[in-house]
Amino acid sequence: MTFRKYLVLAGVTLFSAVGDTLLSRGMKETGGISWQHLTSIFLVVLHPPIALGILFLFAFFACYLTALSWADLTYVLPATSLSYVLLALVARFFLHENVSLSRWLGVLLISAGVGFVTQGPALTHKPRTAGSHPSAEPAVTEAQQ
Amino acid sequence: MSQIYTWCAVLLIVLTSTAGDVLLSRAMKQVGHVGQLWRRRGWLAVMGRTLRNMNFLLGIAAMATAFYALLFGLSWGDMSLVVPASASLTFVASAAAAKIFLHERVDRRRWLAAVLVAVGVVLLAR
Numbered sequence: 001m002t003f004r005k006y007l008v009l010a011g012v013t014l015f016s017a018v019g020d021t022l023l024s025r026g027m028k029e030t031g032g033i034s035w036q037h038l039t040s041i042f043l044v045v046l047h048p049p050i051a052l053g054i055l056f057l058f059a060f061f062a063c064y065l066t067a068l069s070w071a072d073l074t075y076v077l078p079a080t081s082l083s084y085v086l087l088a089l090v091a092r093f094f095l096h097e098n099v100s101l102s103r104w105l106g107v108l109l110i111s112a113g114v115g116f117v118t119q120g121p122a123l124t125h126k127p128r129t130a131g132s133h134p135s136a137e138p139a140v141t142e143a144q145q
Numbered sequence: 146m147s148q149i150y151t152w153c154a155v156l157l158i159v160l161t162s163t164a165g166d167v168l169l170s171r172a173m174k175q176v177g178h179v180g181q182l183w184r185r186r187g188w189l190a191v192m193g194r195t196l197r198n199m200n201f202l203l204g205i206a207a208m209a210t211a212f213y214a215l216l217f218g219l220s221w222g223d224m225s226l227v228v229p230a231s232a233s234l235t236f237v238a239s240a241a242a243a244k245i246f247l248h249e250r251v252d253r254r255r256w257l258a259a260v261l262v263a264v265g266v267v268l269l270a271r
Contacts, residue, residue, distance in 0.1 A: 004180065065195065066180070068173040073166055073243040074255045077236060081262045084269050106268030113261030116254050124250035 001122055008066050009079045015060035017083040017090070022053030071122040078114045085110050147221050154218030158231040161211040163238040167246050168204030174247075175200065229270030233263035 026049035044050055067076045085107045091097040176182070176194050183191050195201055218227040240259040244251040251259075 065169065065173050068170045069176055069179040072249045073170040073247060074240050074249050074251055074259070076170075077166065077239055078258050078262050081236070081266060084266060088269065102268050106265040106270075109261045109265030109268065113258035113265065116258040116261070120252070120254055 005067075005070065005122070008063050009076070011063035012060060012067055012076070012080055013082040013086055015056050015063060016080065017086040019053045019056030019060055020083070021087065021090075022049045022056060026050035026053055072124055075117055075120075075122050078110075078117045081110050082114055151218060151222030151227060154214055154221060155227060155231045155234070157214040158211050158218060158227075159234045159238050161207045161214060162231070162235050163242050165204045165207035165211060166235075166239050167242045168200045168207060170243070170247060172198045172200035172204055225270065229267045232270070233266040236263045236266070 026047050027044075029049065030044055030047055045054065064076065064080065067079070088099055088103055088107050092099045172195070173179070175198055176191070179191055182194070215227070215231065218231070236259050240251050240256060243249040
């Protein structure tokens with residue numbers, strides 16, 4: 001894993017957190033969409049926070065696809081869940097919302113899960129030579145690229 | 146009765162988003178290392194190769210189905226049930242699907258991570 005690849009994974013986390021926040025803020029400002037006024041779904045994308053949110057989610061998707069081009073699905077997916085952790089931190093320290101104990105526990109579990117995965121190799125589905133230690137693998141896959 | 150509908154929606158979301166993730170992952174492995182392709186051929190080649198990939202198109206279709214299933218699920222059940230239930234089950238289902246269909250080596254560490262993240266998502270959404 002190079003520094004550039006960690007940047008892509010950071011982009012996955014950051015862009016989805018910002019995009020989701022903008023979308024939810026935009027949807028609250030416009031009010032609920034009723035099934036009677038389905039055209040409002042199309043007009044709503046012109047609302048600035050929602051348009052910006054969609055732009056960020058496109059950036060997220062580009063980073064997500066880039067990460068999938070050199071890493072396992074089971075490596076990238078836990079990284080996407082880090083955006084929930086980021087949102088909880090933003091809610092607590094920037095928006096000064098109350099974050100309950102069970103939410104902090106959730107943050108802890110997700111962080112632990114991501115930590116477990118990132119310790120291992122990013123790409124595993126190439127056949128492994130017998131007896132090699134898992135931690136020796138990233139160097140092998142990096143060299144093969 | 147509406148509870149059965151809600152759980153059917155959750156099941157559909159989990160199945161389609163897992164299928165979408167597996168298809169997208171397979172597509173991007175076929176496209177190849179995006180960074181290197183970008184440097185050698187430019188971003189148009191990356192876009193073209195991705196958009197013409199059959200697995201990519203199927204993956205997008207699966208993701209779109211998951212999105213509409215989520216909308217229907219939200220109209221039948223509570224958001225506080227549908228969103229965390231489908232998100233956390235998707236993590237576990239994806240780990241299984243990645244092992245079966247993508248031949249990823251899902252060792253004990255990755256199973257543990259999938260379960261930890263799944264439980265964490267449920268706790269966060271409460």
